[in-house]
Amino acid sequence: MKIVVLLKEVPDPNAVRYDPRLGDLVPGIQRVANEYDLYALEAALRLREQVGGEVVVASVGPARDALNRALAMGADRAVTLEGEALPGDAWTTARALVAWLQREQPDVIWCGQETSDSGTGNVGPAVAxxxxxxxxxxxxxWEFRDRVFEIEREIEDGHQFQEVAPPVVLCALSALPQPRLPTLRGIMDARRKPVERLTAADLGLSDDALQPLVQWEGLSQPVAKAAGVVVQDVPPDEAVERLLTFLESRGLLG
Incomplete structure (x- = not known):
């Protein structure tokens, strides 16, 4: 079975700092593998251990550290898709991945439910x-029996159970088993595993085909809200009087 894991390298959520002068994140923040993607990778490795085959990790844009970690965890090979237009928005990212996936023809595609930087959760659905x-x-x-996945998924008011046969796209949450830590042997083996670098041109994609649908204008901090007033443990008449006084002081009474 060929199993592909879509992996993204993101700014370390524990080190992110905002610079209001730049209107952007502080430069030089360490980048790490997206957490949900590591849970997807762990699921892929367990599936390979059960049925055999290979696990291929793919990233759009440079992701050396994240891909090295994935290879050290046990992935068989890695692919990075790079170019001036990559990574773009979720649609552009999915477009590049799809061009590569059509070559690979995987049985299962695992990815994280969303990424910690943009949090859109759109790449998996767009690929599918x-x-x-x-x-x-x-x-x-999840369980895999008789070439059918038995999936448990989280929904707003509980859990839902589904059955689906490959090929399929599966989006992982962190309730899955914890990602394994790379062993020393795994780290040494990762140095000998292939990492393929492809450009948009290699995939037959032009710059026009990778035009983003969403433009990021910058980051800003939310405006701090003024503290409210809590009225409690007083008689009703006094509470009403305080409330009216507060509303009048804010010019909210006609």
């Missing part, structure tokens, strides 16, 4: 839509 594959999101449990 462009490949015309079934998608199961919010995956918190």
């Amino acid at each position: 839509a462009q490949l015309d594959l079934p998608l199961v999101s919010n995956v918190v449990g």
Whole structure:
């Protein structure tokens, strides 16, 4: 079975700092593998251990440290898709991945439910839509029997259970088993595993085909809200009087 894991390198959530003068993040923040993607990778490795095959990790944009970690955890090979237009928005990222995935023809595509930097959760669904594959999101449990996945997924008011056969796109949440730590042997082996670097041109994609649908104008901090007033443990008449006084002081009474 060929299993692909979509992996993104993101700014370390524990080190992110905002610079209001730049209107952006402080430069030089360490980049790490997206957490949900590591849970997806762990699921992929367990699936390979069960049925055999290979695990391929793919990233759009440079992701050396994240891919090295994935290879050290046990992935068989890695691919990075790079170019001036990459990474772009979720649609551009998915477009590049789909061009590569059509070559690979995987049986299963695992990815994180969302990334910690943009948090859109759009890449997995966009990949599934462009490949015309079934998608199961919010995956918190799975078993593979008789070539069918039995999936447990988290929904707003509980859990839902589904069955789906490959090929399929699965989006992982952190309720899945914890990602394994790379061993010393795994780190040494990772140095000998292949890492392929492809450009948009290698995939037959022009710059026009990778024009983003969303433009990021910059980052800003939310405006701090003024503290409210809490009226409690007083008689009702006094509470009403305080409330009216507060509203009048704010010019909210006609």
